[in-house]
Amino acid sequence: MKSAGIASRGLVLTGVMVCQRPITGLRRLQGERGGCVEEVQRREPVTEPAGLCRAASVRAFEAVSTARGPGDTITLNDGNQMPILSLGTVGIVSIADAVLTPAVTYAIESGYRQLDTAAIYRNEVQVGNGIAEAINRGVVSREDLWITTKLHPNVTSREGVVPAIRESLERLQVDYIDLYLIHVPFNLFDAPDHDIVNIWKGMEDAKALNLTRSIGVSNFDINQINRILNETDTVPAVNEIEVNPTFSNVDIVSYCQKRSITILAYAPFGFMVQRPFVLYDPPLSTFEEPILRQLARKYGKIPSQIFLRSLVDRGIVPIPRSTNFRHIVSNMNIFDFQLTSEEVDAIIQLNVDDKVYSFDPEPLEAMMSYYGYPNYHGFWSKPNSLKLTINHSSSGLRSRLDDGQSLALMKSRTLVSNQE
Known part of the structure; x- marks a missing residue:
C-alpha cells in the first residue's frame, strides 16, 4: 500500500514520498469585491493582524510542513495527488446562481485548486459554471483543478452509480471527476436493495471507465470502512468527515490515516460560526478560544487560520466554505507557518465530541x-x-x-x- 504524504519538491521526508505540482494561472487578487448576497457575521476580525510569522520551534509533522500553498498536494493511496486545501460549496440553493458561481471563479483566481460539491447540494451546475468561467479566462486548464463530488444518497445499488456520475459530469461540464465519493453510508431512503459494498463496486466500475480518477467515501465509520476493506478490491482513497474544534474525531482520523486513507474535513469551523439549523443549545465555541488567540498572536495570523493550519499539520485536507471574497483569501493564507506538535495537541483538546451535522x-x-x-x-x-x-x-x-x-x-x- 502506498504511503500518503504532502507533496513538495520531490523529497522524501519521514518516509513519505512528496513532490510538487506547479500552480499555473495563479493570480492573487487583493481587497474585497463588493456586493455579496450573503453577509457573514464572523466572530473575529477579518483583517489579518500585522507582523511577521515566526517559525515553529519544533518541526513536528515534518512532511506536512512543506505545504506552501493551496495547490500543493497530498499523495493518495492510489498515487493521485490531491490539493491540500479545498473550497466547500454546500449552501442555500435559492441563491447559488448569484453567490456561488462568482465565488468559485474568484477562488480559482486566488489560488484554490480543489473544489468540493455533491449531487444532493443541487449546485453542480453553478460550480461547473464557475469552473468554466475560470478556464475561459485562461486562469487555469481543467488539468490544473481537482474536482470532488459525491454520489446522491438515492443511488442504492451498483447499477445506479455509473449513470449518476455521468449526470454529475454533465452538470459540471467536465469529462471526468477527480474524486467521487459515496456521500453517506446510511440507507436514508429505506431502499430494500441498499448495500454499501454493492454501491462501492459501482464506484469501482466508474473508475474503471475513467469517469473518475479516485474514489472514496464520506461519513463512514470504522465498521463501514472495514466492510469495504474486507469485501472489495479497492481501498478508499479518501474519507470525508466532519472535523472541527468541538469534534476532533481523533479515532476515525487515526484509523483512516494508519490505512493510508486521506481525511477531507468538512465544517472545519464547527460552532465557531453561526449554525441556524441546529435544534439544540450548541457548545460554546468561538474564535476567542484562548489557545487560538495565543497562537494567532504568536504567528501573526487570525484564529480561523490557526485552526485550518492545525488540520493541515494533522495531515488532514480542510474544506472551508465561504462565498465572501475576503474569507476565501484569508482561509487560503495558512501556508507560511507551521504549528508545533504540542500546539496541535492543545487545539485537539478543545474537543467535546459535539458535531454540527447529524443524520438523525x-x-x-x-x-x-x-x-x-x-x-x-x-x-x-x-x-x-x-x-x-x-x-x-x-x-x-x-x-x-x-x-x-x-x-x-x-x-x-x-x-x-x-x-x-
Missing part, C-alpha cells in the same frame, strides 16, 4: 430545509418527525414548527453564516 431525522430535516433541499419521499420523513418550514430573507431567518414545538434557538439566529 429531526436535525437532518432542519438542515435540509435550511439549505432548501427538496423533501424527497422517504428521505427523512418519519412518524411524528419535525415539520420545519423556513423563509429566507435579507433581514434574517424566520422559522416555525407546524406541530407546535418550540425552536427558541433558531428564531434568534439570522441568516449570516456563509463560512464553514
Whole structure:
C-alpha cells in the first residue's frame, strides 16, 4: 500500500514520498469585491493582524510542513495527488446562481485548486459554471483543478452509480471527476436493495471507465470502512468527515490515516460560526478560544487560520466554505507557518465530541430545509418527525414548527453564516 504524504519538491521526508505540482494561472487578487448576497457575521476580525510569522520551534509533522500553498498536494493511496486545501460549496440553493458561481471563479483566481460539491447540494451546475468561467479566462486548464463530488444518497445499488456520475459530469461540464465519493453510508431512503459494498463496486466500475480518477467515501465509520476493506478490491482513497474544534474525531482520523486513507474535513469551523439549523443549545465555541488567540498572536495570523493550519499539520485536507471574497483569501493564507506538535495537541483538546451535522431525522430535516433541499419521499420523513418550514430573507431567518414545538434557538439566529 502506498504511503500518503504532502507533496513538495520531490523529497522524501519521514518516509513519505512528496513532490510538487506547479500552480499555473495563479493570480492573487487583493481587497474585497463588493456586493455579496450573503453577509457573514464572523466572530473575529477579518483583517489579518500585522507582523511577521515566526517559525515553529519544533518541526513536528515534518512532511506536512512543506505545504506552501493551496495547490500543493497530498499523495493518495492510489498515487493521485490531491490539493491540500479545498473550497466547500454546500449552501442555500435559492441563491447559488448569484453567490456561488462568482465565488468559485474568484477562488480559482486566488489560488484554490480543489473544489468540493455533491449531487444532493443541487449546485453542480453553478460550480461547473464557475469552473468554466475560470478556464475561459485562461486562469487555469481543467488539468490544473481537482474536482470532488459525491454520489446522491438515492443511488442504492451498483447499477445506479455509473449513470449518476455521468449526470454529475454533465452538470459540471467536465469529462471526468477527480474524486467521487459515496456521500453517506446510511440507507436514508429505506431502499430494500441498499448495500454499501454493492454501491462501492459501482464506484469501482466508474473508475474503471475513467469517469473518475479516485474514489472514496464520506461519513463512514470504522465498521463501514472495514466492510469495504474486507469485501472489495479497492481501498478508499479518501474519507470525508466532519472535523472541527468541538469534534476532533481523533479515532476515525487515526484509523483512516494508519490505512493510508486521506481525511477531507468538512465544517472545519464547527460552532465557531453561526449554525441556524441546529435544534439544540450548541457548545460554546468561538474564535476567542484562548489557545487560538495565543497562537494567532504568536504567528501573526487570525484564529480561523490557526485552526485550518492545525488540520493541515494533522495531515488532514480542510474544506472551508465561504462565498465572501475576503474569507476565501484569508482561509487560503495558512501556508507560511507551521504549528508545533504540542500546539496541535492543545487545539485537539478543545474537543467535546459535539458535531454540527447529524443524520438523525429531526436535525437532518432542519438542515435540509435550511439549505432548501427538496423533501424527497422517504428521505427523512418519519412518524411524528419535525415539520420545519423556513423563509429566507435579507433581514434574517424566520422559522416555525407546524406541530407546535418550540425552536427558541433558531428564531434568534439570522441568516449570516456563509463560512464553514
